[in-house]
Amino acid sequence: MLKVEMIENGTVIDHIEAGKGKKVLDLLGIGTDYPYLVALVMNVSSKKKEKKDIVKIAGIYVKDDLVNKVALVSPNATINIIKNSKVADKHQVKLPMELKSIAKCPNPNCITNDLNAGDFKTIFNSGGNGRYKCSFCERVFPHSELI
C-alpha cells in the first residue's frame, strides 16, 4: 500500500472527485515553485465513492474564501486543517456567493473572453443555488462550467 508522508502543519483536502486533484492545486495557486511538501494522491479507494483524490499541502492553512473555491471543482471535498500533526478543524467546502478573478465566463461572446478587452476582473455572483451569473454578460451558468 502506498504511504504518503504525514504533515505536521498545513491543509489536507480530502474527498476530491477523482481526477480533479491537480485542478484543486492550480486553483489554490500551488505550483512547482511552492517551497514546502505537497502531495497529490490520485485514485485512492474510498468508502463514499469508488475513487477520490487527496491533496496535502504543508506550511499553509488555506483560508476559507480560498478553500470554498475548491467547491467549484469538487463540491463534496472536505478540508482538514492540521496543527502539530493533529486535525484542528474539519469542514466541508461551500460554494462561495461571489467569485472574483478566479473563474472564466463560458460564454464565448462575453467581452471577458475577448483577447483585446484590456484590463478587468471577472466577477460571478450566485443566488445560492449552485448557479452563477457573470456580472458582465449577465448569463447564468452551473458552477461546474466555470472552471
Add this chain to the structure above:
Amino acid sequence: MDIISIKDLKKEQIEEILISAEKMEKNIGCEMHSAKVGATLFFEPSTRTKLSFQTAISRLGIKYIDFFGEWSSLKKGESFTDTIKNVDGYVDLIIIRHSKEGSARLAAEVAEAPVINGGDGGNQHPTQSLLDLYTIKKLKGKFKGLNVNLIGDLKHARTMQSLVYVLSMFGANITLTSPHGLEMNKDLIGEVKQKFGVKIEETSQIDVEGMDILYACRIQKERFSDPYEAMSIQKKFAIKMENLKGAKDDLAILHPLPKVGEIDLEIDHTPYAKYFEQSKNGVPTRMAIIDYVFRH
C-alpha cells in the same frame, strides 16, 4: 449614473424616465445640456439607435463626437478598455454599442462619464425597451393586464430579453411565440416569474386573439449555419394579413426594426402598424434617458 441593463433600473426610475420622455416630446428642441459633449461609440452597425441617439443629443444641445471602429486605434491593437479610457478623458457622456456581451458594463467600469448601453451583443438593449414602454404607454395608457405577444427569434434578440423583463415588472400578460430551437432563455423566464410573479405562456403558433400588442422581431439569419433553414423559419413566422383575422380593433403591432420580411408589407398600411411611430419615439425617450443620467 450609467444605464447598462434594464435590470439595474427600479420601477420608479423607469416611470420617471417615461414621464420625462412625454415632456421632451412636447418641448422637443430644448437645449438643456448645451455645455456638454458626448461620444457615440458604435463598434457595430446601427441605423435607428445611432441616429436617434445623435438626434436626441443634438436636441438637448449637446455636441457629440463620433467613432468608427474600423478607422480607430483598435486596428493598431489598442485594447477596448484603453479606448474607453481615452474617450472618457474627452467627453461628459458615452453611448456605446458593441457586438460583445458585457462590453457596456466593462466600459462603465473604466469610464468616469456616464455610460449608456446602445446594445451589447445578444444581451441587453435597455434604451430600446424604454422606448417600447413609452410607445405602449402612449398607445394604451397602461401596462398592467395588457396582453402582449412577443414573436420571432426570442433566443437571439436582445430587445426581447430586455422587454420581457420590463413588461413583467409592469404586470403585462406575456405570450412568447417562437420557432422550435429559438425559444427565450429559460433562466430569464424563471427569473422574471420568480421576481414579478407573472404567468408567461410559451407557444410556437402565432395567435393574435385577445392580444393588445403584437411585438415581432426578425429571425437572425446570421446565427444559422444553413441559410435555407433560416429563410424557411422566417417565412413560417412572418405575420400576414390572414394572421390578423379575429384581432382586436385596437391591436398594435410593434417591431424594433429593421424588418426584413417578418411583417407583410400590406400590414404597413393598416392602423395596426405602429412600428414607425415606435421608431420616432426613440428620440424623446433617449433625450429623457440622457437627461436622467446627467441628473442622477
